[in-house]
Amino acid sequence: MISKEHIINRFISYVTIDTESDPNSKTTPSTEKQWNLAKKLAEELKSIGMEDVSIDEHAYIMATLPSNVEHDVPTIGFIAHFDTSPDFTGANVKPQIHENYLGGDILLNKEEHIVLSPDYFEDLRQYTGQTLITTDGTTLLGADDKAGICEIVSAMEYLINHPDIQHGKIKVGFTPDEEIGRGAHKFDVEKFAADWAYTMDGSQIGELEYENFNAASAVIKIKGKIVHPGYAKGKMINSMYIATEFINSLPRMETPEHTDGYQGFFHLHDMRGDVEQTELQYIIRDHDKGHFEARKEVMKKLTAELNSQYGREVITTEIKDQYYNMKEKIEPVMHIVDIAEEAMEAIGITPIIKAIRGGTDGSQLSYMGLPCPNIFAGGHNFHGRYEYVPVESMIKATEVICKIAELTAKKDFI
Numbered sequence: 001m002i003s004k005e006h007i008i009n010r011f012i013s014y015v016t017i018d019t020e021s022d023p024n025s026k027t028t029p030s031t032e033k034q035w036n037l038a039k040k041l042a043e044e045l046k047s048i049g050m051e052d053v054s055i056d057e058h059a060y061i062m063a064t065l066p067s068n069v070e071h072d073v074p075t076i077g078f079i080a081h082f083d084t085s086p087d088f089t090g091a092n093v094k095p096q097i098h099e100n101y102l103g104g105d106i107l108l109n110k111e112e113h114i115v116l117s118p119d120y121f122e123d124l125r126q127y128t129g130q131t132l133i134t135t136d137g138t139t140l141l142g143a144d145d146k147a148g149i150c151e152i153v154s155a156m157e158y159l160i161n162h163p164d165i166q167h168g169k170i171k172v173g174f175t176p177d178e179e180i181g182r183g184a185h186k187f188d189v190e191k192f193a194a195d196w197a198y199t200m201d202g203s204q205i206g207e208l209e210y211e212n213f214n215a216a217s218a219v220i221k222i223k224g225k226i227v228h229p230g231y232a233k234g235k236m237i238n239s240m241y242i243a244t245e246f247i248n249s250l251p252r253m254e255t256p257e258h259t260d261g262y263q264g265f266f267h268l269h270d271m272r273g274d275v276e277q278t279e280l281q282y283i284i285r286d287h288d289k290g291h292f293e294a295r296k297e298v299m300k301k302l303t304a305e306l307n308s309q310y311g312r313e314v315i316t317t318e319i320k321d322q323y324y325n326m327k328e329k330i331e332p333v334m335h336i337v338d339i340a341e342e343a344m345e346a347i348g349i350t351p352i353i354k355a356i357r358g359g360t361d362g363s364q365l366s367y368m369g370l371p372c373p374n375i376f377a378g379g380h381n382f383h384g385r386y387e388y389v390p391v392e393s394m395i396k397a398t399e400v401i402c403k404i405a406e407l408t409a410k411k412d413f414i
Contacts, residue, residue: 002154002158002395002398002399004131004391004392004395006154007150007154007391007394007395007398008097008131008133008391010150010153010154011095011133011143011146011147011150011389011394012095012133013040014037014082014142014146014149014150015093015095015141015142015143015146016093016095017033017036017037017040018033018036018084018090018091018092018093019031019033019034019036019037019082019083019084019090019142019176020033020083020084020085020086020089020090020091021034021083021084021085021086021176021177021178021179021180022086022180023086023180023181028058028059028176028177028182028185028186029058029059029083029176029177030083030176030177030180030182031083034059034082034083034176034177035059037082038055038059038061038082038174038176039055041061041082041149041153041174042054042055042061042063044153045061045063045153045156045172048153048156048157048160049157049160050063050064050065050156050160050172051063051064051065051066052064056188058176058186059176060173060174060175060176060186060187060188061172061173061174061175062171062172062173062188062191062192063156063171063172064169064170064171064172065156065159065160065167065169065170065171065172066169067167067168067169067409068163068166068167069166069167069168069409072168073167073168073169073408073409074168074195074196074408075168075169075170075171075193075194075195076168076169076170076171076194076195076196076197076198076404076405076408077170077171077172077173077192077194077196077197077198077370077372078152078155078170078171078172078173078197078198078199078200078401079152079172079173079174079175079197079198079199079200079361079362079365079372080145080146080148080149080151080152080174080175080199080200080201080377081145081148081149081174081175081176081177081178081179081183081201081361082145082146082149082174082175082176083175083176083177083178083179083180083183084140084142084144084146084179085140085144085179085382085383086179086180087140087383087384088139088140088383088384088385089138089139089140090139090140090142091139092138092139093135093139093140093141093142094135094136094138094139095133095134095135095136095141096108096133096134096135096136097131097132097133098131098132098133098134099131100129100130100131101124101127101128101129101130101131101132102128103118103124103125103128104118105117105118105119106124106132106134108134108135108136108137108385108386109136109137109138112137112138114137114138114385116134116386116388121380121381121386123204123380124380124388126204127390127392127393130390130391130392131390131391131392132388132389132390132391133388133389133390133391134386134387134388135385135386135387135388137385137386138385139385140382140383140384140385140387141379141387141388141389142387143377143378143379143380143382143387143388143389144179144201144377144379144382144383144387145178145200145201145377147200147377147378147379147389147394147397148199148200148201148377148397149174149200150394151200151377151378151394151397151398151401152172152174152200152401153172154398155398155399155401155402155405156170156172158398158402159402159405165402165405165406166406166409166410167405167406167408167409168405168408168409170405171192171193171194171197173187173192173197175187175361178201178360178361181322181323181359183361183364184361184364184365184368185364187361187364187365187368189365189368189369189370192370194370196333196336196370196371196372197362197365197370197371197372198336198340198362198372198373198374198375198401198404199360199361199362199365199372199373199374199375200374200375200376200377200397200401201360201361201362201374201375201377202356202374202375202376202377203376203377203378203379203380203382204352204376204378204380204393205349205376205378205390205392205393205396205397206344206349206350206351206352206376207352207354207374207375207376208337208340208341208344208351208352208353208373208374208375208376209353209354209355209356209360209373209374209375210326210327210330210331210337210353210373210374211287211325211326211327211330211354211355211356212287212323212325212326212327212355212356212358212359212360212362212363212374213264213285213286213287213323213325213356213357213358213359214285214286214287214288214289214292214321214323214324214325215283215284215285215321215322215323215324215359216283216284216292216296216319216320216321216322217281217282217283217284217319217320217322218280218281218282218283218284218296218299218317218318218319218320219279219280219281219282219317219318220243220246220279220280220281220282220299220303220315220316220317221277221278221279221315221316221317221318222239222240222242222243222246222273222277222278222279222280222314222315223237223239223276223277223313223314223315224236224237224238224239224240224242224274224275224276224277224278224314225237225275225276226274226275226276236275237310237314238275239273239274239275239276239277239278239314240273240274240275240278242278242306242310242314242315243271243273243278243280245306246280246302246303246306246315247268247280249302250266250298250299250302251266254266255267255268260357261355261357262287262288262355264284264285264286264287264288264291264292264295265284265285265286266282266283266284266295266299267282267283267284267285268280268281268282269281269282269283282299283322284296284299284319285357287325287327287355289324289325296319299317299319300317300319303315303316303317322359323359323363323364323367324363324367325363326360326362326363326366326367326371326372326373329366329367329371330366330371330373333371335411336371336373337353337373339404339407339408339411340373340375340400340404341353342407343400343403343404343407344400344403346403346407347396347399347400347403349396349400352376356374360372360374362374375397375400376393376397377389377393377394377397378390378393378394378396378397379393
């Protein structure tokens with residue numbers, strides 16, 4: 001049985017180390033402070049008995065748990081990221097432990113009256129009676145994805161201490177900069193040398209995902225012309241008005257706040273401007289590859305139409321693909337999803353198989369030759385002050401890892 005106290009102590013030791021990544025940095029890792037946890041994790045993997053522990057010049061960590069069976073078993077991997085999102089501060093995290101949650105409001109911060117309420121976050125009620133770890137309302141928690149790291153390390157420690165559980169060779173990998181879309185960029189798939197892997201980076205207990213968005217970024221730059229407003233007639237071109245035309249010409253109901261499930265969207269996440277120049281930053285998302293390409297074409301066509309309307313190039317649009325739906329790479333090897341589903345059911349978890357409305361390192365890794373579905377890590381409300389994780393979910397995720405290893409050693413893959 002995985003010790004609750006052990007899981008809590010390990011998790012807190014991780015989240016109290018600030019590892020916020022920085023999208024404006026050109027280095028890997030993007031922030032120097034990520035090294036503080038990376039080095040700690042490498043030493044911890046050595047201390048629990050993992051072999052071939054390495055940490056490269058970019059802070060990517062890998063380690064091996066050797067097989068304890070004589071027959072051939074595929075090498076499997078488990079991967080998580082140690083950076084936290086720049087969307088909300090991860091400095092000076094003060095975790096709060098709530099034993100035997102009663103199902104009502106949780107006061108995170110008395111001074112600022114910050115409340116985590118099931119009236120707004122309905123998922124809370126399913127964890128009544130459990131132990132929750134929250135923030136104090138002034139930072140994020142970092143369960144995304146330090147819960148995943150905690151579960152992987154704890155599972156490896158458990159397997160090492162229980163050699164009666166049969167398993168093949170297991171690889172673990174921890175990455176920087178996932179939150180800014182670079183977690184897999186310098187991941188050495190050949191060195192990792194696994195037949196397949198799982199990212200422990202999902203949310204609520206039971207989640208098992210092998211589909212995600214196709215994703216692109218779009219930067220729209222609008223050129224205006226500044227003239228003294230008293231003498232501007234027929235001369236001034238206000239870039240902010242053209243930007244408004246662009247925004248209003250996109251489908252209004254195809255935005256994150258109006259879509260769910262498999263519905264894609266255009267998301268304007270940053271806008272800066274003045275009369276002379278305005279810049280819009282969008283992300284484009286869709287699970288369907290055809291719809292994804294069509295969304296990019298909508299932006300390109302709109303750009304051309306507005307340039308034609310103004311009789312010159314007032315808008316430039318640069319679109320860059322970020323990642324693709326891993327479904328294409330997972331479906332030919334669906335047994336790796338089946339094993340995870342069987343592992344959950346074996347320990348009393350009902351699998352929730354659904355598409356990710358976002359991305360994961362597993363998406364990029366799948367296209368790099370390492371098929372990599374995503375499994376729950378247990379946390380909720382990522383990237384903000386209301387983030388929380390049930391300890392029981394982390395324990396179950398740890399047990400899922402152990403059960404996947406055990407089931408894989410028993411399967412006949414010939």
